[in-house]
Amino acid sequence: MNLDQINKIHFIAIGGSVMHNLAIALHKKNIHVTGSDDEIYEPAKGKLKAAGLTPSIGWDDSCITSDLDAVILGMHAKEDNPELKKAKELGLKIYSFPEFIREVSSNKQRIVIGGSHGKSTITAMIMHVLKSIGKPFDYLVGAELEGFDLTVQLSDAPIIIIEGDEYLSSKLDLTPKFLKYDHHIGVISGIKWDHKNVFPNLEDYTKQFDLFADKTPKAGSLVYCEEDNLANIVGAKDREDVRKVAYAAHDAEVVNGKTFLKTKDHGKVEVAVFGKHNLQNIKAAQEVCSILGVPSDKFYEAIKSFKGAKNRLELIAETSEVKVYKDYAHAPSKLRATVNALHYQFPDKKLCVAYELHTFSSLDKDFLKEYKDSLKHSDISFLYINPDNLKIDGGADINEDLLKNAFNDSELRFFNDDEKLKEAILAQKGKASTFTFLSSGHFGRLDLEQLAKEIVS
Known part of the structure; x- marks a missing residue:
């Protein structure tokens, strides 16, 4: 499905952080967007209102009509949701948001950033660099970023940068989101047990990242942090015709509370972010940008002005x-x-x-x-x-x-x-x-x- 084939779309549980941004992004492309949720909090409520979208509070199956091109299902929607029931009865196309992103980016190169930590920042760094050098791209990121109005953009750009969450796609689809995107370039920043309510032990949790790495296609690239024990085990495994790129924290020094990257050809580069985890994030972003054809001098010049994602240190x-x-x-x-x-x-x-x-x-x-x-x-x-x-x-x-x-x-x-x-x-x-x-x-x-x-x- 191409975006130009969509005229009308409905969001069930529109108030989610990605859901409301995606709704606004589609609305800006002159697609007729409707939505509902049991409750909508700020900042989603204010952003939807400012965009001219007024979703219904509470579930109302009259919102579901046969002329909808698609229904997108959020995390609040359960199997007995009346809107979902009607959508099924009418035979409408129903997507979780990762399924929808995959559908409308089928003709793009997909870069998916996964990991227990750092994925928002790595995604944000890549976006910042690509924007700085004028390279067109689409994106989906889980944090608000300076210089970007929304956390989702869909256009005719040839690539899309996606923050890939390992949590469930929806309450009806227990597949981790990052397995839905079919990446060409995948990143694993680190693996530390999380989401015990879904993955009851470390083995089960780690398995999801192994599945993610296994989905890297032939001629694709898997970028992983070799300083993280589990990421290194998962990433280093032999996979036919997959380019393996291991990275470690960028060499740096701290002087009077300021961090400087130490580079071979570009001298010392002062950056605004700090900490070993951010030096790892910088290196991950650099490896991805290199695969995308960004010269190192352009990367270092751009990363100097990266201030971090909102609410991230x-x-x-x-x-x-x-x-x-x-x-x-x-x-x-x-x-x-x-x-x-x-x-x-x-x-x-x-x-x-x-x-x-x-x-x-x-x-x-x-x-x-x-x-x-x-x-x-x-x-x-x-x-x-x-x-x-x-x-x-x-x-x-x-x-x-x-x-x-x-x-x-x-x-x-x-x-x-x-x-x-x-x-x-x-x-x-x-x-x-x-x-x-x-x-x-x-x-x-x-x-x-x-x-x-x-x-x-």
Whole structure:
């Protein structure tokens, strides 16, 4: 299906982060877009309204008509959804969003960035470089990026850069999203067990990445981080006529809190991002860009101005003495990478970390063991759990002693009251000089930008 063959499309569960961006992108191409959801939150609600789209709240099967060219199914839609039932009765084409992206990019070179961590940043780096040199491309990325209005773009560009999530395509399709795209160039940034509710053990989780690597076609390329044990095992496996590209963190040095890439032919290149994980991300992006024909001098010139993806180790307030960051983190490997990055970037600064345990996996007492020593380089550590999340099965048993044991941190403090957490953080003013908030949630009712201003005031 080509985009020019689509006149009318409906989104079931339009409020998802990719779903509403995809809806707006199609709307901008003069496709008639409708949608619905049981509830829509910001920023999706405001962005849809600004684009002139007014989805219905609640499911309404009258939205499903025989003249629809396609129905796109989001994660909130269950099998008994009345709109889905009617779409099936009418014999309409029904896609999960990864299936739809694959369908409309069938004539493009597809580059899919996978991995337990770093995939948004690697995707963003590649996009930044390609935009800087004027190379046309389409994209799908899971984070908001400076210079891009939406997180999805579909056009007649010959290539598409896709952030490939290993989570399920929909509640009706248990296939990981990144297996749907049929990549020509695939990236595995690292493999660290996550999504315990779907993949009950590390072996099952790792298998998905092995399947992803196996889908690399003949004459295709598989780029993988050789510094990650499991990514290296999966990536190094022999696959007929597949180009294997192993990478490690880019050589660099830190001078007075600034990171410089060390290059053979281009001298020292200062970059705005830092930490070993970001040096790995830079190298992954460089390898992909090289395969796409980007010369190294063009890559280094472009990467200098890359500031990072929104909510990815994002600096939200600072003075000459104090810096406050926020980061999207919902797994032990992401927490560990950020804490280590801040510790080594500012070795003489005292670090205060506030981390929200938010996902199903992170509230599982067996999975909590994966967090051992992840806060080793934090000087002051606070954990927060929304009291509503403590109501899930087993949540009532989570306490400070259990968390101290799981994290192997006897000084750790636990909060389930956001106001008390705020008081504790503000009490560190004058003691810590680097602060970071890490979560895939919202820290209850805390306004992090306002709190950051109070910290640096």
